Amino acid sequence: MAVTIYDIAREAKVGIGTVSRVFNNSPKVTVETRDKVISVARRLNYQPHAFAQALARKRSNTLSAIIPFFTNYFFIEVLQGVQESLGALGYDLIIHGANSREQLEEYLFRSMKKGRVDGTLIFSLPLPDRFAQEFAEKKLPLVLVDSSHPKFDSIRVDNHEGTRAAVHHLISLGHRRIGFINANLRSIPAQERLRAFREALTERGITPDERIISSSRFTENDGFSRESGYKDMHELLQKGGELPSALFVSSDIQAVGVLAALRERNLRVPEDVAIVSFDNIELSKYFGLTTMSQPMHKMGEIAVQTMLNRIEHPDADVTSVNFTPTLVVRSSCGANREYILLDSN
Amino acid sequence: MAVTIYDIAREAKVGIGTVSRVFNNSPKVTVETRDKVISVARRLNYQPHAFAQALARKRSNTLSAIIPFFTNYFFIEVLQGVQESLGALGYDLIIHGANSREQLEEYLFRSMKKGRVDGTLIFSLPLPDRFAQEFAEKKLPLVLVDSSHPKFDSIRVDNHEGTRAAVHHLISLGHRRIGFINANLRSIPAQERLRAFREALTERGITPDERIISSSRFTENDGFSRESGYKDMHELLQKGGELPSALFVSSDIQAVGVLAALRERNLRVPEDVAIVSFDNIELSKYFGLTTMSQPMHKMGEIAVQTMLNRIEHPDADVTSVNFTPTLVVRSSCGANREYILLDSN
DNA sequence: ATCCTCTATGGAAGGGCTTTCAGAAGGTAG
DNA sequence: CTACCTTCTGAAAGCCCTTCCATAGAGGAT
Numbered sequence: 001m002a003v004t005i006y007d008i009a010r011e012a013k014v015g016i017g018t019v020s021r022v023f024n025n026s027p028k029v030t031v032e033t034r035d036k037v038i039s040v041a042r043r044l045n046y047q048p049h050a051f052a053q054a055l056a057r058k059r060s061n062t063l064s065a066i067i068p069f070f071t072n073y074f075f076i077e078v079l080q081g082v083q084e085s086l087g088a089l090g091y092d093l094i095i096h097g098a099n100s101r102e103q104l105e106e107y108l109f110r111s112m113k114k115g116r117v118d119g120t121l122i123f124s125l126p127l128p129d130r131f132a133q134e135f136a137e138k139k140l141p142l143v144l145v146d147s148s149h150p151k152f153d154s155i156r157v158d159n160h161e162g163t164r165a166a167v168h169h170l171i172s173l174g175h176r177r178i179g180f181i182n183a184n185l186r187s188i189p190a191q192e193r194l195r196a197f198r199e200a201l202t203e204r205g206i207t208p209d210e211r212i213i214s215s216s217r218f219t220e221n222d223g224f225s226r227e228s229g230y231k232d233m234h235e236l237l238q239k240g241g242e243l244p245s246a247l248f249v250s251s252d253i254q255a256v257g258v259l260a261a262l263r264e265r266n267l268r269v270p271e272d273v274a275i276v277s278f279d280n281i282e283l284s285k286y287f288g289l290t291t292m293s294q295p296m297h298k299m300g301e302i303a304v305q306t307m308l309n310r311i312e313h314p315d316a317d318v319t320s321v322n323f324t325p326t327l328v329v330r331s332s333c334g335a336n337r338e339y340i341l342l343d344s345n
Numbered sequence: 346m347a348v349t350i351y352d353i354a355r356e357a358k359v360g361i362g363t364v365s366r367v368f369n370n371s372p373k374v375t376v377e378t379r380d381k382v383i384s385v386a387r388r389l390n391y392q393p394h395a396f397a398q399a400l401a402r403k404r405s406n407t408l409s410a411i412i413p414f415f416t417n418y419f420f421i422e423v424l425q426g427v428q429e430s431l432g433a434l435g436y437d438l439i440i441h442g443a444n445s446r447e448q449l450e451e452y453l454f455r456s457m458k459k460g461r462v463d464g465t466l467i468f469s470l471p472l473p474d475r476f477a478q479e480f481a482e483k484k485l486p487l488v489l490v491d492s493s494h495p496k497f498d499s500i501r502v503d504n505h506e507g508t509r510a511a512v513h514h515l516i517s518l519g520h521r522r523i524g525f526i527n528a529n530l531r532s533i534p535a536q537e538r539l540r541a542f543r544e545a546l547t548e549r550g551i552t553p554d555e556r557i558i559s560s561s562r563f564t565e566n567d568g569f570s571r572e573s574g575y576k577d578m579h580e581l582l583q584k585g586g587e588l589p590s591a592l593f594v595s596s597d598i599q600a601v602g603v604l605a606a607l608r609e610r611n612l613r614v615p616e617d618v619a620i621v622s623f624d625n626i627e628l629s630k631y632f633g634l635t636t637m638s639q640p641m642h643k644m645g646e647i648a649v650q651t652m653l654n655r656i657e658h659p660d661a662d663v664t665s666v667n668f669t670p671t672l673v674v675r676s677s678c679g680a681n682r683e684y685i686l687l688d689s690n
Numbered sequence: 691a692t693c694c695t696c697t698a699t700g701g702a703a704g705g706g707c708t709t710t711c712a713g714a715a716g717g718t719a720g
Numbered sequence: 721c722t723a724c725c726t727t728c729t730g731a732a733a734g735c736c737c738t739t740c741c742a743t744a745g746a747g748g749a750t
Contacts, residue, residue: 002459002706004705004706004707005706005707006706009730014729014730015729015730015731016706016707016708016730016731017708017709017710017729017730017731017732018728018729018730020707020708020709021708021709021728021729023707024708028727028728028729029728029729030727030728030729033728033729047457047458047459048458048459048706048707049400049458049459049460049705049706049707050458050459050460050461051396051399051400051405051460051461051705051706051707052400052460052705052706052707052708052735053706053707053708054396054707054735055394055396055397055400055705055706055707055708055735055736055737056706056707056708056709056734056735057707057708057735058708058735060396062439064437070421070424070425070428071418071421071422071425071627076415076416076421077416079415080415080416080442083415083440083441083442084442087441087442087448087452092409092439092441092455093439093440094407094437094438094439094440095428095438095439095440096428096432096437097425097428097429097432103432107432110437112392113392113393113394113395114347114392114393114394114395114736115394115395115396115397115735115736116395116396226631256631260631282416283628286571286601286605347736349735349736349737350736350737351736354700359699359700360699360700360701361700361701361736361737361738362699362700362701362702362738362739362740363698363699363700365737365738365739366698366699366738366739368737369738373697373698373699374698374699375697375698375699378698378699393736393737394735394736394737396735396736396737397705397735397736397737397738398736398737398738399737400704400705400706400707400735400736400737400738401704401705401736401737401738401739402705402737402738403705403738459706460705460706691750692749692750693748693749693750694747694748694749694750695746695747695748695749696745696746696747696748697744697745697746697747698743698744698745698746699742699743699744699745700741700742700743700744701740701741701742702739702740702741702742703738703739703740703741704737704738704739704740705736705737705738706735707734707735708733708734708735709732709733709734709735710731710732710733710734711730711731711732711733712729712730712731712732713728713729713730713731714727714728714729714730715726715727715728715729716725716726716727716728717724717725717726717727718723718724718725718726719722719723719724719725720721720722720723720724
């Protein structure tokens with residue numbers, strides 16, 4: 001039914017090996033033979049069978065990506081970078097949204113299925129030990145994005161430096177009483193940002209006030225959500241006590257919720273409370289958020305590059321690329337009058 | 346190197362056929378044999394080779410989805426529905442972001458590669474004729490989401506009814522002078538919404554005023570972007586003339602831009618201008634947008650179901666599922682005081 | 691005891707490709 | 721004219737699985 005290299009070989013009166021060589025651009029085929037094969041192939045409307053190729057080549061030209069939350073803008077933007085680079089190279093990308101630890105394991109397991117994918121990208125998720133061991137043993141290419149493990153390549157964001165820059169920016173604007181609306185501490189970035197936050201204050205001679213430091217109880221999206229920011233801000237306001245004059249918020253999406261909560265209390269941004277957040281997702285522009293920008297698209301590209309290197313050189317040393325977020329000044333911190341402030345309530 | 350069914354057969358002293366049957370849950374294997382095989386397989390840490398299975402089964406358990414714009418929230422939410430349903434069924438999803446017609450064709454071409462995927466989902470993109478013909482001829486399963494073609498199954502949104510409901514809602518609130526900020530007319534939904542907009546007014550005895558109807562010149566994302574809404578709103582205001590008292594906007598993301606433009610002109614929403622938009626993406630909640638809700642997640646699930654049916658029954662009649670959007674009343678239309686208005690400038 | 695039925699099993703064939711290997715054909719040098 | 725290369729080519733082997741077919745053996749019926 002389907003047309004195969006055998007059909008072409010017969011029609012073109014050549015061997016199947018020659019047909020295969022033509023399609024693989026082998027140099028050792030004369031121009032005439034090549035032309036003959038190509039013209040027959042075109043006439044018969046031949047399409048190589050991807051799985052047969054993969055089986056014979058022991059290579060699938062497919063990668064999988066496991067992301068924790070499908071609708072998190074950060075992942076979407078990184079993924080876009082990944083897909084664009086990959087698409088151009090003729091690779092395919094399988095996407096797995098893992099909403100729980102079981103799902104993560106299920107998908108990791110599936111990725112290990114021999115031959116299914118040439119490599120796996122894991123986003124922001126801690127790699128369970130048994131899988132770490134298995135992937136390492138079998139030398140299955142694995143690249144971690146926004147996460148890390150000593151045995152595997154990683155693309156990381158320097159949460160420490162990013163947080164410091166944000167906090168120091170606020171300090172440089174004259175703020176001394178700075179609060180922190182953090183995501184859930186079960187997330188590694190949230191842990192790192194909290195530690196860095198305290199240090200950033202301390203090193204400038206400011207004692208962190210635990211009453212205005214809040215780590216989210218929310219578990220959905222590890223607290224990286226608007227609801228989380230909104231509720232946590234309200235709770236912080238509820239407590240009474242002297243308000244912070246500025247806030248560092250661990251993600252833009254939370255900051256959107258924070259803006260809403262502040263507005264409900266008739267507090268103005270940046271006049272009453274200045275805000276700096278983290279990520280620089282597309283959304284943050286709409287709200288005029290000053291934020292620490294992560295080059296998400298770029299991270300995707302680098303992840304692909306790292307992965308391809310790893311596939312080529314399975315025994316190369318483990319690499320780790322670190323991106324230091326850069327400050328994007330908009331209006332929510334009060335330092336940029338030109339930028340229009342969008343505020344949400 | 347890798348362990349295959351041959352290894353297992355040898356170790357368990359059975360035939361390869363039996364091993365295969367065990368893994369495919371064939372009933373004609375005695376419990377003892379099955380146990381023996383399973384225990385050996387576990388000991389050797391056996392994993393079936395996906396491509397060999399696909400080759401032998403002539404079935405890959407993989408679908409591809411082609412989406413026009415990776416960062417469009419609408420697609421992301423539908424995709425989430427698709428991936429979740431699929432993941433649970435053991436299917437994999439390959440995602441292709443097509444930013445141009447060439448890319449669309451390239452990806453369609455890739456999806457046709459024999460055996461690569463069991464079916465293809467196309468989102469919001471018109472299917473080029475030559476591909477329509479080829480997919481139909483070869484009976485390659487194809488499902489269109491937010492798009493349609495007489496020869497293929499489709500999951501559609503009733504733009505006509507949705508638009509009518511939106512406009513009639515505004516009319517019921519007393520508005521008579523209603524404008525329209527539309528996306529680029531090269532997009533089918535934009536065309537449908539424009540036609541329905543005019544009809545909805547006419548049927549209530551209102552003559553559409555072309556001066557306050559704007560279809561975007563922007564081509565990026567077919568004009569479904571914040572920038573597009575922002576600029577088009579500004580242009581409309583620039584023109585002078587009597588302002589509309591209400592606006593229908595063809596997507597939430599454009600509405601965000603519209604809000605910003607209005608705020609810059611010190612026009613209040615909903616007092617000076619009421620707004621109803623379309624989509625009900627997550628974002629719209631943050632802005633208090635009254636909008637026509639499309640059940641995106643559900644659409645994804647239905648798309649998967651339709652696809653699986655099509656795979657099972659290649660010759661079944663073409664189906665078309667229609668979703669009628671429902672009105673979600675928040676504050677931007679002025680009808681809901683309880684809902685907090687978030688506004689953007 | 692004999693024949694038949696039925697079930698569980700082993701193994702070959704087949705799926706479509708890549709790659710290796712041996713050999714044909716053509717060219718060069720002696 | 722022979723010997724030896726060099727290139728190009730055809731075909732077999734291999735990738736790992738599913739499935740079909742034939743058969744062995746158990747059990748039932750006579």
